[in-house]
Amino acid sequence: MDLIEISCLLRDKCLLDPQKPIVVGVSGGPDSLCLLHLLHRLGYTVIAGHVNHQLRETAGHDEEQVKEVCRQWGIPLEIERVDVRSFAQNSHFSLEEGARILRYRSLMQFAAAHSAQALAVAHQADDQSETMLMHLLRGSGMSGLKGMQYRSFNPAFSLDIPIVRPLLQVSRTEIEAYCAENSIEFCQDETNSETKYFRNRIRHELIPVLENYNPQVRLHLEQTGQILAEENRFLEEAAQRAQKQVLLRQGEGFFLLSRERFLKLDIVLQRRILRNWMIELRGEIRDISFSVVEAGLSFAGEKNPVLVKPLLKSLFLASGEGQNLLLYREDADLGDLWPWLSEPSLPWRLSDEKVNLSRHWQIRCEIFAPGEITFDRDPQVACFDADSLSEQFELMPPAPGDRFAPFGMNGREMKVGDYFTNQHIPLLARGHWPILRAEGRVLWVAGLRQAEFARVSESTRRILKLSLLKID
Template sequence: MDQNQFKKLLKLKCQLSLNQVVIAGISGGPDSLCMLHLLHNTGLHVIAAHMNHQLRKEADEEANLVMEFCKQRGISFIIERADVNAYSCQHRLSVEESARILRYQFLFKHAEINYAQAVMVAHNADDQVETVLMHLLRGAGLSGLRGMQMRSYNPQWSASIPLVRPLLFTTRTEILAYCENNGLSPSFDKSNEDTKYFRNRIRNSLLPELITYNPQIKDRLLKMSDVLNSEDDFISDSVNNAWDEALLSKKASYLMFSKGKLLSSHSAILRRILRKAFQTLDGNLRDIDYEVLKRAINFLEDNGNSNHLSLIADIEILKYQKNKIILCMHQDPLDELWPQISPVGNLEIDLSQKTILNAWWEIQAEQLAHIPQVPADPMSCILDADKIDHLSLDVFHPGDRFSPFGLAGDTKKLGDYWTNKGLPERARKRWPLVKCSDEIVWIPGFQISEYFKITAKTQRVLALKLIRLKQ
């Protein structure tokens, strides 16, 4: 590649300033050494960053190669080790995926430390072809078939520092020729021949076979990727607009959407909103297949009693109230959404003022001298105070029964009652139950007991109200 062309590409396509720092991920192979040599010759302030994965016996030699290459040219460099195998076991990920995650964490960490304008990696045109084929075989949509982008942002690593691939339209053959012409001596990763890796099987087996069908297959796939790239950008604008309209609340532990807004979106837009939501909750998610999205959409469209669905990577989707949808991680508490209390011990309710449930919820009690209209709001109730000597808060216990208002004294299993009401399982264990002795008086957000209702004989009235403290 001509140095002047490369400098022009950095400015126009990569949108970089030649006066600011960049972090360059350098493995020591032909692609990364070619990129580092080009960057250094432009006069760009580049810091070479090499992570030793400690996976192969040649790893230390490759780290030394990068170090010597940089020392000879006065290039700043950073070299660190990572225990990829330990990370793989701890997070139950493949070694390949674990290495990728640790590598990008390392690169963006040092980009932030050094106030770098970008992280640069040396993916080339052949890598792009392989990526497109990988996504095609895994059943990706348009955004997957576009492949990699020359400049992109990934919130998993950084919302403000872009990932830049300046060699994305340079072929492997051109890179090898550049290395030879400039006297560069890169290392060659023997694991690139190991067919246990999906990408290697595509590179070494599938692509040579496809070339026998169409010698121009690589060029055709690159052109397709380029076309889809611009079309995907156009669709993404519509997705972002639909996302903004449907999103009701975005918290660290959950996303809340308008069910109606989601279902009114075109199916292509809805799939992308869901994919974006999954990746917002779990930044490590990459390949979300069609079946996962189909299950989520079927759940949204189902008007039955089902109110909870477990999806990919511990992500759950919940129906909330009548017209809202919650997406959250299985392990995250949702105390701000639902009134929840500690399951340890009973909490006495102060009948003259308020009782704090948690940081988001409280119950207010008030003695009334008159009988008001029965509140329609399930967060409020009025009770026959003559039948109450004290009240306490408790949580659900297996076998609990409840006599809902209007059921003429009959009782139902509380678990069955909640199922009929559509309360998700995860909300039930710590849902507050207002009790008198061992009898359920009121389930905040639902109903009072038939036994404690106001009657013609009622002399004193107790009003209770469940209040959310923070919005």
């Protein structure tokens, strides 16, 4: 193993600073102990992190072995014991996936506690080949087939702390030779030979068969991964630029985009943008399959789509009557987009100066004499004859069968629901839209149209001005 080459890789590809702390994931096996020894030997400030999955009878022995090695080398150690079986069962993960999630959660917690510049893990060249084949068999796209990178972020575990993999070009044989040369005693995980695990079947069954066809299959997989990584980077940069063109609004739990601009993009960019946003909203990639993304693209391209398309549990794509698409989580703060009434009923009095509808919206109430106010066509403002109204008002969402006579239509009534349709108000917005009622009648569809009832006339002595305001 060339230490000069490793030093350059740590600096140039992993972007590590020897003066800043690094948490190293240490299982006790040859790969992780080799990495810990290398970083310590090269002068990096390291903290070992060991996660005991409590899945094997020898797990306790591995923990003690890691403790002893760190004591001998003078390296600080953090240990966490996790209940993988319960977590996997309750979350419907395989044991492999459950262990991976809990392991990274714990290691990232160690890294955050030590203000570490990175979490270093010991994936090596053989792991890279196995990972690429696993992703290929699972139907991954380019982002999966590119394999693991020297430095990357996993938003599911941390947005700020990168994961670095300094040994990606080092083979398992080289690692074991390094351990022998430096008298590093490591643990053997007996489950590595059990073919009930997917990765182990790839390692012990599939790769030997492929090597019969091409003895250099591992090298060629590595080269393919490098090519795909570079092309994936190029496409990702193009997707980031395209996202800015189609994105109209981003808020807590949602993306609002221009349907027209989105559909003008190449299908490659459409697929990547939708997938990226779905991952960002869910915080993980699990279940965001090809078929799920294609279902979203199909919905976006329909001329008369249904109003809401469930994509995954708690993740939806909606289309209004207009030209926008809304990708959102079930807990999204959609009140950031439209006038939104948080309460099922909100009473207020004429003397109140303001009323808060939700965290984003407020109605301001003012009284003027004729001549003190200038009328305009702002739909966010409504003016009424204050003396034609009682002191009591109520704000409520629209109710089935609600009707009103819109101002300027000579008293002709229409359903509030039909008015929403004419104004292209998305179905999602209607259920919380604030409707002002007075004396049991619809007085104002807030922000859209006031009723003919209690309109200002030449005989009006006091004018009630209501202004719908976005307060953040």
